[in-house]
Amino acid sequence: MTGMLRWLLEHGEIDGAAVSVSDPERPALPMPKLVTTVDELLASSGSWYTYCANNLALADAERLGCERVAFVGVPCQITPVRKMQLVDESYLVNGRKKEKHIERQTKFLKGFGARVALNIGLLCTEVFTYEGLMVEKIQDEMGIPLQDIKKFNVKGKVLIYKHDGSLVEMKLKAAQEYARPECHHCGDFSAELADISCGGVGAMDWTITILRTARGEELFNRMVAEGLFEVRPIEEFENSMKVLLRLTNKQHLRVPIPPGQDASRVRAV
Ligand SMILES: Cc1cc2nc3c(=O)[nH]c(=O)nc-3n(C[C@H](O)[C@H](O)[C@H](O)COP(=O)(O)OP(=O)(O)OC[C@H]3O[C@@H](n4cnc5c(N)ncnc54)[C@H](O)[C@@H]3O)c2cc1C
Numbered sequence: 160m161t162g163m164l165r166w167l168l169e170h171g172e173i174d175g176a177a178v179s180v181s182d183p184e185r186p187a188l189p190m191p192k193l194v195t196t197v198d199e200l201l202a203s204s205g206s207w208y209t210y211c212a213n214n215l216a217l218a219d220a221e222r223l224g225c226e227r228v229a230f231v232g233v234p235c236q237i238t239p240v241r242k243m244q245l246v247d248e249s250y251l252v253n254g255r256k257k258e259k260h261i262e263r264q265t266k267f268l269k270g271f272g273a274r275v276a277l278n279i280g281l282l283c284t285e286v287f288t289y290e291g292l293m294v295e296k297i298q299d300e301m302g303i304p305l306q307d308i309k310k311f312n313v314k315g316k317v318l319i320y321k322h323d324g325s326l327v328e329m330k331l332k333a334a335q336e337y338a339r340p341e342c343h344h345c346g347d348f349s350a351e352l353a354d355i356s357c358g359g360v361g362a363m364d365w366t367i368t369i370l371r372t373a374r375g376e377e378l379f380n381r382m383v384a385e386g387l388f389e390v391r392p393i394e395e396f397e398n399s400m401k402v403l404l405r406l407t408n409k410q411h412l413r414v415p416i417p418p419g420q421d422a423s424r425v426r427a428v
């Protein structure tokens with residue numbers, strides 16, 4: 160994904176990206192950042208599985224004068240950005256309001272969404288709390304100093320890569336004790352409102368990429384035409400496709416049914 164962002168930046172398609180970077184003050188804690196250079200972008204690659212409010216980085220777009228930003232986020236972060244972009248401001252025009260008030264209120268309604276040129280979603284089942292997983296489990300119980308951790312991956316189990324090159328594995332079930340409770344009600348696994356969604360879904364060394372909008376498809380096809388990365392059809396990743404569909408369906412079923420309503424109100428049953 161970072162390769163895509165770099166291409167977008169170098170080709171002038173974006174002038175910044177809202178991503179997560181490692182907090183210099185607290186090891187292995189991601190923090191939101193609006194990056195505007197290739198170096199900053201490269202430093203933001205890798206996935207942290209604790210929650211990071213990337214939406215907050217969009218506040219810096221205006222301050223830094225960025226007009227076309229790529230927004231990277233988990234599905235619950237993509238949805239509000241897309242809602243801001245799609246807000247219908249036509250109701251503001253009622254024949255009585257002055258033009259300048261309509262303009263100001265439209266800006267308020269569209270918010271930071273107006274500066275987002277591309278939404279890139281990350282597939283997501285759940286995220287873990289920093290205090291729980293990182294501090295309580297990994298640091299205190301497993302005895303791994305957090306500054307020793309280089310990166311993470313989740314492939315049926317949690318893989319902790321250390322700076323010294325060693326790898327520590329943890330059962331996914333052990334990490335799941337520290338999942339944020341909100342995630343258990345989240346129905347969007349695959350960032351359905353993104354332009355492009357990316358995830359692992361069981362594929363080692365490949366990013367499974369879903370092109371969701373004409374804009375996402377057009378940009379991706381240009382990257383492929385320039386030989387930016389190797390592309391394989393999803394048919395070659397039969398297992399990943401199965402996992403993607405299974406988790407998408409399973410996650411839709413997590414949305415609670417409102418009291419007194421039947422399931423068909425919130426689910427395809
Ligand atoms: C919290 C989280 C949960 C995920 N859950 C799943 C899952 O259940 N199943 C699955 O298949 N894939 C999941 N993914 C996606 C997967 O881990 C990879 O991020 C994805 O495949 C892209 O990999 P890459 O090497 O191409 O991306 P990279 O080039 O490494 O880019 C990753 C991007 O994600 C940003 N990022 C890192 N941490 C966070 C964070 N905590 N919140 C928001 N943005 C972040 C980085 O800044 C970077 O821009 C999850 C990712 C995250 C961050």
Ligand code: SF4
Pocket residue numbers: 210233234235236283284285286339341342343345346347
């Ligand atoms: S599971 Fe849903 S609520 Fe939890 S972080 Fe992922 S997208 Fe957000």
